[in-house]
Amino acid sequence: MWSFGFRLAPCWAAKKRPSDPDRVRDWLLEQVRTADYAILSIDQLVYGGIVPSRLHRLTEAACMERLTLARQLKEINPSVKLLAFNLIMRAPAYSSSEEEPDYYALYGAELCERGEAARSASNRMDGGRAVSV
Structure with a gap:
């Protein structure tokens, strides 16, 4: 018998207004400690949502910095299986x-x-x- 427990990240994005990347990061850093798996939306992680990914004015360096969170998650919980996806614009x-x-x-x-x-x-x-x- 399989048992699944899901914890969905609170999302503070609203159409063109991106979510708060610091709140999302903090939530993930807290949740990963006891997680077996984490499914990450790259659009959410980097840009604050799907629609904001089409509208952002972030530098490449800022985007890459936000991606380092995946590495941090593995450092906190080396056994967590990270699954990530992003949408094609x-x-x-x-x-x-x-x-x-x-x-x-x-x-x-x-x-x-x-x-x-x-x-x-x-x-x-x-x-x-x-x-x-």
């Missing part, structure tokens, strides 16, 4: 800034169309094989 096919940068209200659909055109051109140049753009 989307480019919606419509113009709206509700969950996107403000410029998407004017240019969202056009940016999507340009991305599709670039992918199509790349596929034609590569003989129709799937390629990364």
